[in-house]
Every structure is written in C-alpha cells, then in structure tokens.
Amino acid sequence: MSTDTDTECACKCPTNNLALVYGALLARVWLAVRAIQTGVEKYAGTKMSDQAVNIDGKTNDYGLTAADSVKHYAMGNYHGVPEALMKKFQGEPMMLKFALPIYDKVLGPTLLVLGLTILLGFATRTSLFLLGLLYISLTWGLILIREDAGVAWLGVHMILIVMSLMLAEHNRFALTKKW
Amino acid sequence: MNPPPSNIKRRDFLARSVASAGAGLVLAAPSITRAAGAGGADKINIALVGMGKQGRVLFEAMSNIPGLHFQAVCDIWDYNRQFGMGKVRALQGAAPKGYSDIDEMLATEKGLDAAIVATPDFWHSPHTVKCLEAKLNVYCEKMMSNTIDGARAMVKAMEASGKLCQIGHQRRSNPRYRYTLDQLINGNKICGQIVNVNGQWNRAVSSSQDIAFKENLTIKPEILKKYGFEDMHHFMNWRTYRDLSGGPISDLGAHQIDIFNWFLGAMPKSLFASGGNDFFKKREHFDNVMAIFDYDTPQGGVRAFYQVLTTTSAGGGYWESFMGTEGNIKISEQTAFTSLFRESDAKKSWEPLVQRGFLRKKAAPAPVEAPTGAVVASYESKKPEGFDLPGDLNKPPHQPHLENFFASVRGKAKLNCDAREAFLSEAAIYYVNQSALKHEPIVFTPEQLSV
Numbered sequence: 001m002s003t004d005t006d007t008e009c010a011c012k013c014p015t016n017n018l019a020l021v022y023g024a025l026l027a028r029v030w031l032a033v034r035a036i037q038t039g040v041e042k043y044a045g046t047k048m049s050d051q052a053v054n055i056d057g058k059t060n061d062y063g064l065t066a067a068d069s070v071k072h073y074a075m076g077n078y079h080g081v082p083e084a085l086m087k088k089f090q091g092e093p094m095m096l097k098f099a100l101p102i103y104d105k106v107l108g109p110t111l112l113v114l115g116l117t118i119l120l121g122f123a124t125r126t127s128l129f130l131l132g133l134l135y136i137s138l139t140w141g142l143i144l145i146r147e148d149a150g151v152a153w154l155g156v157h158m159i160l161i162v163m164s165l166m167l168a169e170h171n172r173f174a175l176t177k178k179w
Numbered sequence: 180m181n182p183p184p185s186n187i188k189r190r191d192f193l194a195r196s197v198a199s200a201g202a203g204l205v206l207a208a209p210s211i212t213r214a215a216g217a218g219g220a221d222k223i224n225i226a227l228v229g230m231g232k233q234g235r236v237l238f239e240a241m242s243n244i245p246g247l248h249f250q251a252v253c254d255i256w257d258y259n260r261q262f263g264m265g266k267v268r269a270l271q272g273a274a275p276k277g278y279s280d281i282d283e284m285l286a287t288e289k290g291l292d293a294a295i296v297a298t299p300d301f302w303h304s305p306h307t308v309k310c311l312e313a314k315l316n317v318y319c320e321k322m323m324s325n326t327i328d329g330a331r332a333m334v335k336a337m338e339a340s341g342k343l344c345q346i347g348h349q350r351r352s353n354p355r356y357r358y359t360l361d362q363l364i365n366g367n368k369i370c371g372q373i374v375n376v377n378g379q380w381n382r383a384v385s386s387s388q389d390i391a392f393k394e395n396l397t398i399k400p401e402i403l404k405k406y407g408f409e410d411m412h413h414f415m416n417w418r419t420y421r422d423l424s425g426g427p428i429s430d431l432g433a434h435q436i437d438i439f440n441w442f443l444g445a446m447p448k449s450l451f452a453s454g455g456n457d458f459f460k461k462r463e464h465f466d467n468v469m470a471i472f473d474y475d476t477p478q479g480g481v482r483a484f485y486q487v488l489t490t491t492s493a494g495g496g497y498w499e500s501f502m503g504t505e506g507n508i509k510i511s512e513q514t515a516f517t518s519l520f521r522e523s524d525a526k527k528s529w530e531p532l533v534q535r536g537f538l539r540k541k542a543a544p545a546p547v548e549a550p551t552g553a554v555v556a557s558y559e560s561k562k563p564e565g566f567d568l569p570g571d572l573n574k575p576p577h578q579p580h581l582e583n584f585f586a587s588v589r590g591k592a593k594l595n596c597d598a599r600e601a602f603l604s605e606a607a608i609y610y611v612n613q614s615a616l617k618h619e620p621i622v623f624t625p626e627q628l629s630v
Contacts, residue, residue: 047573048571048572048573048574049571049573050573052570053536053569053570054536055362055535055536055537055569056535056536056537057535057536060354060358060569060570062354062357062358062361062570063354063572063579064354064355064358064568064569064570064571064572065570065571065572065573066570066571067514067539067567067568067570067571
C-alpha cells in the first residue's frame with residue numbers, strides 16, 4: 001500500500017520516495033555548502049586590529065594597536081593552494097610545474113561555481129561529475145605529498161558525490177533537470 | 180605622551196657619555212631636519228633601484244602608503260625589472276620606465292623626488308651617493324655598505340647634498356620598539372640597571388642554502404662583469420661573498436646590534452668575535468658568528484652578546500634581550516618572541532603599570548613541582564612574573580620606517596635613522612669579521628668609529 005508520496009521509483013524497487021528525495025537534497029546541499037565555503041575561504045585572511053591602544057587614559061601616539069587579529073575576506077587574500085602545500089608540490093618531480101600556477105588560480109573560482117550550480121540544481125549531474133574530477137585532482141596531489149588523512153577525507157567526499165549521482169533521479173528543487 | 184625625537188636624545192646622551200669618558204668616539208652630529216624634494220607636495224615621484232627580494236618587500240610596504248608615484252624601476256636583471264614594472268602597473272595602472280643602468284636612469288628621468296635603494300650591499304654606497312648627487316632623497320637598505328669607508332661616503336654625500344638619506348634599520352620606526360625605549364626603559368625604568376644584553380638570529384641549514392636560478396634567466400656575462408659579478412652564482416648569492424657583503428653578521432646582525440646601541444644610547448668601546456665555516460665549508464663568509472661588545476653607559480658597564488647562526492634554528496627566533504637588575508625586556512619584530520619579566524625581588528611592583536595600560540600581564544604559568552630533594556632548587560631564582568607589551572604593529576614591519584621617510588621628504592617629520600645616525604650604530608659591526616678572522620679583541624679608537 002502506498003500513499004501519494006510513497007510511490008515506486010523508476011527502478012521499480014519498493015522504496016520510500018520522499019526519503020530518497022530528502023536524501024538527494026541533503027547530499028546535494030552538503031556538497032554544495034562544502035564547495036562554496038571552501039571556495040570562499042580561499043579569499044580569507046587575517047588582519048591586525050586597527051584599534052589604537054589606550055595607555056594612561058589616552059590613546060597612545062606611537063601607533064600601537066590592539067594585539068588582536070580579525071578574519072576578513074578580500075580578493076587580495078586569494079590563495080588557491082595553501083602556501084605550505086604549494087612549496088611541497090613545487091618540490092615534487094611528477095608535478096607539472098607550469099600547471100601549478102594555473103591550478104592555483106582556478107581552484108577557488110571553480111569550487112564556487114560548481115558549489116553554486118549544485119546548490120541551485122543547474123546541470124546537477126554534470127556539476128557533480130566535475131566536482132568529482134576536481135576532488136580526484138586534489139587527491140592525486142595529496143597522494144604525491146603523502147597527506148594520507150587528506151586523501152581519506154576526500155574519499156568521503158567522493159562517496160557522497162557517487163551517492164548523490166545515484167540519487168539523481170530523485171533530485172527535485174532544481175533549476176533544470178537537464179545534464 | 181608624544182614619542183620624543185630619539186635621535187637628538189641619543190646624540191645628547193652620546194655627547195655626554197663621551198665627554199665623561201673622554202673617549203671622543205663620536206663626532207658632533209648635525210641636526211637633519213630639512214625637508215627636501217617634494218617640499219610639501221603630496222605626490223612623491225620615486226625610482227625603485229633594485230627589485231630583488233628586499234626591493235619587493237619594500238615595494239609591498241610602500242603600496243600601502245598614499246601619495247607615492249613609482250616613476251622608474253632600475254635593475255640589471257630583466258627578470259627583476261619586468262617583475263617590478265608589472266607590480267607597479269598593477270598598483271597604479273600605468274607601467275613605469277624601466278632601466279638596467281642607474282646612470283642612464285638618473286640622466287633621463289626628470290622630476291624624481293626619491294630613490295629606494297635595495298641593491299646588493301656593495302652597491303649601496305655608490306648608488307646612494309649617485310642619487311644624492313642627483314639631488315634625490317634616498318631610502319637605502321641596511322647594511323649601509325660592505326665597507327666602513329663606503330658608509331662614510333654615504334654620510335658625507337648626504338650632508339653635502341642637503342638631501343635626506345634614511346637607512347633601512349626599520350625597527351627605529353617600529354611603534355613597539357619606540358614605545359619600549361621611551362616608556363619602559365627610559366620612562367618607567369622597568370629594567371632597573373641594564374647589566375647585559377643578548378641577541379640572536381638563528382636560521383636552519385634549510386633556510387640558508389644557496390639561491391638557485393633558472394638557466395634561461397641567466398644574465399649575460401658581460402653585464403654581470405660590468406656590475407661587479409663573476410657569474411650568476413656570485414650575483415644570486417652575493418651575501419656569501421666577502422667582496423660583496425659583510426656576511427651574516429651584517430646581513431642579519433646589523434638590525435639587532437643597531438638596537439643594542441640605540442637602546443643603550445652608546446657605542447661599544449671594544450669587541451671580541453669568533454666565527455667559523457662550520458657547515459658551509461666553501462663559503463667565504465663565516466656561517467656562524469658570535470660577538471661580545473663592551474659598553475660604558477652612564478648607568479654602568481654593559482656587556483652585549485650577539486650570535487648569528489645560519490646552520491641551526493636552535494628552536495628558532497630572532498630577538499634582543501635587555502637584562503636588568505629589576506626586569507628583562509626581550510623584544511623582537513615578531514610578537515611571539517617578545518616577552519617581559521619582572522624579577523621576583525624587584526623593588527617596584529609592575530601592577531600599577533598594568534592598571535594604567537603600560538603593560539599587559541601574561542597568564543600565570545602552571546606551578547611546577549620541585550623534584551623531591553632537589554638541592555639545586557635552592558640556588559635558583561624564583562620564577563619571574565611575565566608581561567607583554569600593551570599593543571602591536573598592524574602593518575608590515577618596514578612600513579612605518581618608509582612612512583617616516585616620506586613624511587620627512589614632505590617636511591612633516593624628521594628621519595628616525597639618517598645616514599649619520601646609522602653610521603654611528605653600524606660602525607662597530609664592520610670590525611666583527613676582522614676580530615673573528617684574527618682571533619683578536621678590538622679596543623676601538625675614536626677614528627675607527629667616526630666619519
């Protein structure tokens with residue numbers, strides 16, 4: 001017996017369709033948020049406080065400022081590949097040196113674009129596929145520099161992408177169902 | 180609470196100490212308060228002379244300062260020159276003129292107000308003198324020169340030209356250093372009698388390796404030769420050659436020995452140094468150097484020990500530590516290496532200073548239990564209280580010194596470290612390698628440390 005929302009899926013398996021729709025949506029939103037915020041963080045930096053320090057009841061004339069730092073976002077802060085990792089990659093014989101600066105430049109914007117398309121449901125499957133390729137490229141880099149924990153972490157992302165693709169037919173709330 | 184003009188203060192102090200000691204080590208220092216060049220105009224036209232590693236650091240700091248116009252970039256290496264021109268174009272929307280030869284630049288460019296000299300040390304003096312003679316104000320990186328005579332020539336050229344010449348001892352304009360000297364050491368005398376000074380700059384072997392270069396960027400041999408370099412290695416690694424630089428003691432040590440002299444308000448009366456090629460066997464300069472300077476100050480004798488190691492980080496860090504009977508100030512450009520300690524038996528409490536905002540108290544460390552039956556513990560000093568400076572510098576470390584230079588060019592400030600002031604501070608450093616090579620102490624004569 002089924003209700004309006006509990007219908008059989010295309011594969012004819014007797015499953016709860018609403019749950020699959022929710023599952024697809026959650027996986028999509030998780031991957032989108034992960035990609036967008038990671039992209040945004042590429043523009044993050046810290047800035048020392050501009051607050052002048054008070055000494056003996058008045059603002060000091062030396063230019064001493066509060067010893068706090070505040071996080072801020074600016075285009076000028078952009079680093080696609082973190083500096084510490086970049087140095088390691090540059091020392092890797094298998095790394096294509098000419099490609100590193102290009103990768104560094106496009107990584108952040110690519111994460112933002114793919115994150116947004118996945119969130120909005122624009123060409124969801126293709127976007128998920130491209131995000132998967134991006135994570136594979138990151139995984140390859142981390143294997144080179146023996147960052148095993150990072151490789152495992154990206155593996156979890158890949159599982160989520162694959163699950164999301166498997167749930168693609170239950171993808172609702174999307175701008176387009178194509179691609 | 181205005182920061183007093185430290186130069187005058189120091190010179191007055193030096194004059195007094197010299198008179199009382201009869202040492203006569205210091206020449207009378209004329210006041211350099213003249214404004215020049217832009218003469219109050221807002222826009223300052225600048226030539227960047229040398230766009231290597233340090234030139235880029237200075238440019239980044241200058242890019243935060245309003246009213247500067249970068250008119251020309253000069254560097255013998257196409258790679259550096261193109262990089263610098265690209266940076267300028269990105270900043271101000273139009274590319275500056277590029278030159279490989281400073282003489283051609285000075286002959287061609289009209290309307291320049293200032294030059295920023297960041298070439299290898301052995302070129303500092305010739306380039307600075309040329310620019311001063313061309314009636315430009317000059318900001319030149321430290322060390323003034325690789326020779327004391329080169330430094331002397333810079334002082335003379337500055338005074339003959341009537342132009343400004345700031346030397347890049349950037350800590351002289353750092354608010355944290357100025358505040359520490361004015362308010363904590365001289366004002367509130369928190370150290371009591373300063374009896375010893377200690378400073379270090381240690382670098383790991385990995386950070387001290389020769390600088391590599393790409394073959395396709397090699398400069399033509401005739402150009403290298405024209406500008407005093409034997410080959411590309413000589414050019415890229417000039418810091419390791421005796422004819423081109425003073426080595427680590429001048430490259431790194433000069434910054435910190437400058438602070439010894441500035442904070443003590445004195446010049447050393449003698450020096451003993453030791454050095455060796457302990458790891459980098461083929462380098463002309465010592466890779467490790469240690470030096471002890473003796474000072475006579477109005478408060479008594481002070482010994483200052485300085486070490487520069489390029490073969491071990493030894494935990495890392497670079498700092499200067501002023502040790503007094505009442506307290507200790509360990510200061511660095513890096514906040515993380517800065518800390519102040521009050522001796523547990525100091526006469527004055529620092530609590531009122533904390534309440535008035537002169538200092539911040541560090542969180543109390545967890546108590547350490549003495550091992551049972553520890554006889555040694557009875558000979559140890561009690562753990563001193565820890566404090567921090569009340570504030571920080573929220574700019575790149577070179578920016579305040581450059582701001583001071585440009586404000587002086589506009590006639591709105593006085594240089595914090597003009598060539599004469601820098602010479603007085605650097606003079607003793609030129610003798611460190613000599614002492615280490617001969618294994619001999621040097622008792623300075625007035626002539627050795629004067630222009």
